[in-house]
Amino acid sequence: MTEDDEMNDRADNEEDFVSGAGHRRAFDDDRLLAFALGLERDPELESATADDAVLRDRLEAMRADLDAVAAGLDRVVPAPPDDYTDLGDERWGELREFVTAPAPAAPRRRPTWLRVLAPAAAIALVLVAGVVGLQRLGETGGTEATTTGATDKAAESSAAQKRNAQDGPAAGAVAGDGVAVPSFGSSVPDPAAYSTIVVARAQAPAGSRQRFAVERVLKGKAGEFVTLRVTDRAAATSTLNILYLRPTVGTTPTPVASPVPSAQAYGAATQAPGTVLEFRYKGETALARQLPGDTDPSKVTLP
Amino acid sequence: MRRTQPEARAEFFRRYAPQVRRILFLQGLCDEVDDAVQEVFIKVYRADLPAEERFLAWFYRLILNTGRDQGRRRKTRRGLAERLEELASSHGTHTDVTVPGDPALRTALEGLSPDFREAVALRFFADLSLESIAAAQDVPLGTVKSRLHGALARMRQALAESGYEHET
Numbered sequence: 001m002t003e004d005d006e007m008n009d010r011a012d013n014e015e016d017f018v019s020g021a022g023h024r025r026a027f028d029d030d031r032l033l034a035f036a037l038g039l040e041r042d043p044e045l046e047s048a049t050a051d052d053a054v055l056r057d058r059l060e061a062m063r064a065d066l067d068a069v070a071a072g073l074d075r076v077v078p079a080p081p082d083d084y085t086d087l088g089d090e091r092w093g094e095l096r097e098f099v100t101a102p103a104p105a106a107p108r109r110r111p112t113w114l115r116v117l118a119p120a121a122a123i124a125l126v127l128v129a130g131v132v133g134l135q136r137l138g139e140t141g142g143t144e145a146t147t148t149g150a151t152d153k154a155a156e157s158s159a160a161q162k163r164n165a166q167d168g169p170a171a172g173a174v175a176g177d178g179v180a181v182p183s184f185g186s187s188v189p190d191p192a193a194y195s196t197i198v199v200a201r202a203q204a205p206a207g208s209r210q211r212f213a214v215e216r217v218l219k220g221k222a223g224e225f226v227t228l229r230v231t232d233r234a235a236a237t238s239t240l241n242i243l244y245l246r247p248t249v250g251t252t253p254t255p256v257a258s259p260v261p262s263a264q265a266y267g268a269a270t271q272a273p274g275t276v277l278e279f280r281y282k283g284e285t286a287l288a289r290q291l292p293g294d295t296d297p298s299k300v301t302l303p
Numbered sequence: 304m305r306r307t308q309p310e311a312r313a314e315f316f317r318r319y320a321p322q323v324r325r326i327l328f329l330q331g332l333c334d335e336v337d338d339a340v341q342e343v344f345i346k347v348y349r350a351d352l353p354a355e356e357r358f359l360a361w362f363y364r365l366i367l368n369t370g371r372d373q374g375r376r377r378k379t380r381r382g383l384a385e386r387l388e389e390l391a392s393s394h395g396t397h398t399d400v401t402v403p404g405d406p407a408l409r410t411a412l413e414g415l416s417p418d419f420r421e422a423v424a425l426r427f428f429a430d431l432s433l434e435s436i437a438a439a440q441d442v443p444l445g446t447v448k449s450r451l452h453g454a455l456a457r458m459r460q461a462l463a464e465s466g467y468e469h470e471t
Contacts, residue, residue, distance in 0.1 A: 029456075030452070030456070033452060033455060033456055033459070034448070034452055037451060037452065037455060038433075039433065039448040039451060039452060040448070065459045065462065065463070066455065066459065068404070068459075068462055069408070069455060069458045069459055069462060070427055072404055072405060072408040072458070072462060073408070073423070073427050073428075073458075075405055076387050076405055076408050076409055076412065077325050077328050077329055077387065077424075077428070079321050079325065080320075080321050080324055080325075084320065084321060084324070085316060085317040085320045085321065087313055087316065087317075091337050091341070092316075092341060094341055094345060095316065095341055095344055095345065095348075098309065098312050098344075098345070098348040099309045099310075099312045099313040099316065100309055208354050208355070209354070229351075280351060283351065
């Protein structure tokens with residue numbers, strides 16, 4: 001700034017005071033910049049610009065300067081060309097498995113041997129459940145309708161298993177008509193692989209979280225509620241579930257297909273194989289195995 | 304975005320990769336910037352994603368942290384202004400345009416502290432709100448305002464001193 005400029009500024013300022021426009025001095029460049037950037041709401045400045053043409057011009061000039069800076073940033077750090085995001089380009093080689101393969105985490109979550117064993121074990125579970133059901137029917141003299149219902153349930157479960165087996169690990173979301181399709185099939189998680197196991201009732205999911213009210217602790221310690229992060233599908237509200245939490249070190253945090261269904265292990269739960277859903281709990285995999293609706297929590301036991 | 308949706312991942316990449324690149328570049332990365340972009344998305348795809356309402360703050364924090372980590376490993380010691388000049392001449396849509404104010408702007412950017420440049424990048428390239436920038440930088444709102452104010456004042460001054468405003 002030259003001396004002449006400074007003199008002119010001073011003259012302008014003096015004129016401001018004389019003309020009653022001295023309030024402009026309160027609106028220095030810093031204040032105008034903050035306002036123009038949207039950093040601060042400034043009602044005083046806003047109303048002042050309505051009455052003061054000089055102040056309004058200064059504000060417009062400030063905005064033009066900021067536009068020039070923004071345009072300059074666009075030139076100095078230009079957006080990449082349109083083909084930059086072509087995932088077929090060699091530079092994105094390491095991303096390919098994530099954007100073309102079914103799921104990167106699938107092998108860890110559901111190893112090949114489990115994909116083979118789980119459907120077989122699930123079918124075995126269905127069969128045994130059917131046998132147990134028939135036995136109970138014989139003991140209690142149940143009606144034909146009950147048997148039909150059990151058969152339907154088994155058929156439905158079997159169909160779900162087949163769908164799951166066909167669809168592979170990425171099929172967790174493939175569900176129709178409200179039938180929960182489990183992530184891992186209806187295998188029985190291995191209790192030894194988890195340090196905390198509880199019987200808990202599912203509450204309505206909230207966002208990606210679902211809270212369960214603990215009704216009984218089967219293993220380890222747990223509070224009144226357990227909140228899990230939903231990964232594939234939330235448990236149906238109000239259903240009773242066995243939650244397998246905190247995988248023990250050195251064991252695989254995935255459900256283990258039980259070669260022999262534990263007919264007595266889960267008490268009433270053995271009437272029908274429950275769906276198994278995967279969750280996350282404190283950064284680790286957790287499983288929820290749904291129990292039949294009429295299950296008495298006090299009768300559920302671990303194998 | 305779910306793990307079971309590769310196409311959603313691809314779409315997410317297509318949508319955000321350009322701005323991730325610009326943010327990382329303004330953080331000071333150059334030759335290694337595409338590796339860093341790739342690293343960002345691999346981290347996202349592998350991550351245990353936070354709840355939806357916290358996702359964007361988490362995502363931009365991840366970008367900034369990746370840029371900082373890569374910056375520490377960066378081999379080249381060329382100045383940012385020099386690298387930005389190279390970038391402008393090799394990429395983008397303004398290769399044929401020589402604007403007098405640009406060298407001054409590059410120098411001004413180089414003179415800013417990394418925190419200030421990050422705030423500028425998040426504001427202008429990601430179009431984040433002040434609150435979101437504060438969440439991404441993990442600083443109070445007032446700090447973001449102060450950084451943006453300081454950065455913009457310097458860049459504005461640099462442009463003015465370069466005579467840019469009179470020539471456009």
